[in-house]
Amino acid sequence: MRILSETSRTFGEYLLLPNLTDEDCTPDRVDLSAPLVRHRVGQQSPIRIATPMVSAIMGAVSSPQLAIALAQVGGLSFLHQNQPIGEQAEMVATVKRHKAGFRHNDVNIKPSATLHEADLLMRQTRLDVVVVTDDGTPSGRFLGLIGTRDYNFHRHQPGDSVESRMLPVADLVTAPHGTTLERANSLLWDSRQDVLPIVEATGHLTALVQRRDYELHEQFRTETVDGDKRFRVGAGVNTRDFKDRIPALVESGADVLCLDSSDGYSVWQHRVIEFVRERYGDTVHIGAGNVVDARGFRYLADAGADFVKVGIGGGSICITRDQKGIGRGQATALAEIVPARDALAEKTGMYVPVCSDGGVIHDSHMAIAYAFGADFLMLGRYFARFDESPAPKVRGAGGQVLKEYWGEGSARARNAARYGQGGDMVFEEGVDGYVNYVGSLADNVKVTLAKIRSTMISCGSTSLRRFHETAVLEPISQQTFVQNSEEVDRNERPTVV
Numbered sequence: 001m002r003i004l005s006e007t008s009r010t011f012g013e014y015l016l017l018p019n020l021t022d023e024d025c026t027p028d029r030v031d032l033s034a035p036l037v038r039h040r041v042g043q044q045s046p047i048r049i050a051t052p053m054v055s056a057i058m059g060a061v062s063s064p065q066l067a068i069a070l071a072q073v074g075g076l077s078f079l080h081q082n083q084p085i086g087e088q089a090e091m092v093a094t095v096k097r098h099k100a101g102f103r104h105n106d107v108n109i110k111p112s113a114t115l116h117e118a119d120l121l122m123r124q125t126r127l128d129v130v131v132v133t134d135d136g137t138p139s140g141r142f143l144g145l146i147g148t149r150d151y152n153f154h155r156h157q158p159g160d161s162v163e164s165r166m167l168p169v170a171d172l173v174t175a176p177h178g179t180t181l182e183r184a185n186s187l188l189w190d191s192r193q194d195v196l197p198i199v200e201a202t203g204h205l206t207a208l209v210q211r212r213d214y215e216l217h218e219q220f221r222t223e224t225v226d227g228d229k230r231f232r233v234g235a236g237v238n239t240r241d242f243k244d245r246i247p248a249l250v251e252s253g254a255d256v257l258c259l260d261s262s263d264g265y266s267v268w269q270h271r272v273i274e275f276v277r278e279r280y281g282d283t284v285h286i287g288a289g290n291v292v293d294a295r296g297f298r299y300l301a302d303a304g305a306d307f308v309k310v311g312i313g314g315g316s317i318c319i320t321r322d323q324k325g326i327g328r329g330q331a332t333a334l335a336e337i338v339p340a341r342d343a344l345a346e347k348t349g350m351y352v353p354v355c356s357d358g359g360v361i362h363d364s365h366m367a368i369a370y371a372f373g374a375d376f377l378m379l380g381r382y383f384a385r386f387d388e389s390p391a392p393k394v395r396g397a398g399g400q401v402l403k404e405y406w407g408e409g410s411a412r413a414r415n416a417a418r419y420g421q422g423g424d425m426v427f428e429e430g431v432d433g434y435v436n437y438v439g440s441l442a443d444n445v446k447v448t449l450a451k452i453r454s455t456m457i458s459c460g461s462t463s464l465r466r467f468h469e470t471a472v473l474e475p476i477s478q479q480t481f482v483q484n485s486e487e488v489d490r491n492e493r494p495t496v497v
């Protein structure tokens, strides 16, 4: 038995001290881009992300819809592996069908359907516009568009047909298949439409170009796309059915894989990485984890992992530490692993990125994680709160709007492949709960990134590497922690006295 002398600490136990801010330190100059997978020192990583955030490999978090929204703002999602191989591969394929700027037409309705049915469909799929085809399938003939602005149940009957209120193809400006995105955007603006349908000579729709996507692109200009401008997407894999799952995911177009386990310091992960290298060489990227110390990092990096994921027990839905007594404060884990990453790069010339997974409660914790040297962050609770996460919205007892969020080790998910308790789940390692609903991913990520940029400016840095190298962090006392928050009662609607 060995007892380490340092106390295990997490992000909320530190504050950053400002460094000199000079005239070059402006928010528009801050570059948050990060390598996602291993690369030779001095060379570019084969996959870089402009927004160093990835979504957790969880059923309550990463769906194709969230993956598209996150890739649009420069991050990347990992679709979960706690589902049949075919279903996960289909989720990957759904994301890969989308080219940046061109939305694939997945949701359709027949002209004879009722406005009530159209309304329900739009609510379920959280779309503003649905494509009307003659037979209601994606391969049917394009007849028009119906959107939430085309009807109002105070004026129109729920039983009225979609055909009676849709914008018919004859009244719409459309563009032929093969139109460039630049041309499509011009047509969109010239026609004053919110949506431009791209139609084949046969009359079938191939894609939609949306004004909202154009505006997002203008805001972020940093989509995570592959060489064909298709959105990039990741997928979780496990140490059990990997010989079948990995080929299916590669076939469906997954850009990067990640082993999904609460404890990644195992020969099983080594074997999966070996399998990938033997079968695909370096053409398939695979991250591994989770680990919390330098031994675990080196083991997985030496095995050939493309990135290593750090964190045990810090997740917002996690009860692993209570149940098993295993884990480590996230800040302490990074403080040990980041120097091991840099030493490996120095010794071998190979840089293996570190992903900090879980335990981010406030946006400020993200800045602190980057200051500790994390290359990118994996987030569950953060993304679970957004429109695009797959979990249902519900109303709390106090009337507040919530979204469901459950752990992969909860009785609800029973992700046995992640927890390896000998076959099935014998006890829970996660809980099933709620988070506050806060709106769209793009709106929230924009605010979070503004905060991180602002922190970096105060610390005199315009790149994550420099931020990490020059950051000065100080542990704080309990009294200082208390003073992190306001000391007055918040009054949303003050009245004059």
Ligand code: IMP
Residues within 6 Å of the ligand: 056, 057, 058, 262, 311, 313, 314, 315, 316, 317, 318, 319, 320, 357, 358, 359, 360, 378, 379, 380, 381, 382, 406, 407, 408, 409, 410, 429, 430, 431
């Ligand atoms: P969060 O961002 O703090 O919500 O943490 C998300 C992370 O928690 C995930 O990426 C997983 O690593 C981890 N996780 C997911 N489900 C569970 C669980 O049921 N128990 C423990 N950890 C979990």
